[in-house]
Amino acid sequence: xxxxxxxxxxxxxxxxxxxxxxxxxxxxxxxxxxxxxxxxxxxxxxxxxxxxxxxxxxxxxxxxxxxxxxxxxxxxxxxxxxxxxxxxxxxxxxxxxxxxxxxxxxxxxxxxxxxxxxxxxxxxxxxxxxxxxxxxxxxxxxxxxxxxxxxxxxxxxxxxxxxxxxxxxxxxxxxxxxxxxxxxxxxxxxxxxxxxxxxxxxxxxxxxxxxxxxxxxxxxxxxxxxxxxxxxxxxxxxxxxxxxxxxxxxxxxxxxxxxxxxxxxxxxxxxxxxxxxxxxxx
Numbered sequence: 289x290x291x292x293x294x295x296x297x298x299x300x301x302x303x304x305x306x307x308x309x310x311x312x313x314x315x316x317x318x319x320x321x322x323x324x325x326x327x328x329x330x331x332x333x334x335x336x337x338x339x340x341x342x343x344x345x346x347x348x349x350x351x352x353x354x355x356x357x358x359x360x361x362x363x364x365x366x367x368x369x370x371x372x373x374x375x376x377x378x379x380x381x382x383x384x385x386x387x388x389x390x391x392x393x394x395x396x397x398x399x400x401x402x403x404x405x406x407x408x409x410x411x412x413x414x415x416x417x418x419x420x421x422x423x424x425x426x427x428x429x430x431x432x433x434x435x436x437x438x439x440x441x442x443x444x445x446x447x448x449x450x451x452x453x454x455x456x457x458x459x460x461x462x463x464x465x466x467x468x469x470x471x472x473x474x475x476x477x478x479x480x481x482x483x484x485x486x487x488x489x490x491x492x493x494x495x496x497x498x499x500x501x502x503x504x505x506x507x508x509x510x511x512x513x514x515x516x517x518x519x520x521x522x523x524x525x526x527x528x529x530x531x532x533x534x535x536x537x538x539x540x541x542x543x544x545x546x547x548x549x550x551x552x553x554x555x556x557x558x559x560x561x562x563x564x565x566x567x568x569x570x
Contacts, residue, residue: 321377323364325475328567329383342381365441374538399532406498425512428461437479437488440472444492
């Protein structure tokens with residue numbers, strides 16, 4: 289699959305962003321934009337309280353900087369633009385995947401979690417699965433001819449539409465397959481609820497939210513979503529749709545970015561996994 293490399297912003301624009309952030313950086317509050325329907329990374333404990341892996345990470349950042357941390361829920365598809373503008377939000381934490389296109393608008397922390405796309409099916413549907421060690425997976429061909437739900441502007445959205453539409457130099461796994469179409473929803477739970485309502489046949493979402501939703505809703509099952517080996521000439525076996533999560537920061541806010549990276553380094557992979565286990569309720 290082709291990776292697109294984008295040019296960096298001009299120095300003048302970067303300088304402008306840095307100037308616009310001066311007031312924000314001197315504030316005693318860090319405003320974090322999120323979408324609180326992506327457990328275990330962020331979710332509502334009650335009507336007014338958001339908790340999760342990303343919340344704990346950012347609270348540690350606040351402690352390091354001596355600042356209060358405020359999380360606010362918005363639609364996922366506006367988080368990057370909200371953070372890019374620097375008008376209110378200093379950063380975005382919502383299990384956000386690093387992409388070249390997003391890097392044009394915001395700075396990303398070091399990655400802290402690697403995920404895989406999963407496909408959620410009705411529990412009673414017969415699906416051909418394969419094994420990769422302990423991982424049970426399906427190939428993209430299992431989605432042929434289906435209406436596929438996803439959360440808008442997430443990696444699931446990107447992958448599904450790429451495989452249906454293809455792009456220059458790449459023929460999608462679902463391109464030109466009759467009856468195959470994608471349908472976007474505001475959050476992952478709504479995309480899964482659409483299966484029960486017969487609006488879609490399957491939903492594509494990141495691994496942990498998929499497992500969390502299936503564990504907490506009856507009538508569903510999920511499997512890792514893999515590409516067949518022949519989708520990449522260098523692949524010797526079927527391979528997953530891996531992606532890396534990071535926290536995005538308004539360009540030029542070096543103090544905050546450095547603090548986030550310090551916290552992630554202190555936690556390490558073991559510490560982040562411990563937070564994931566905690567918020568999955570394991």
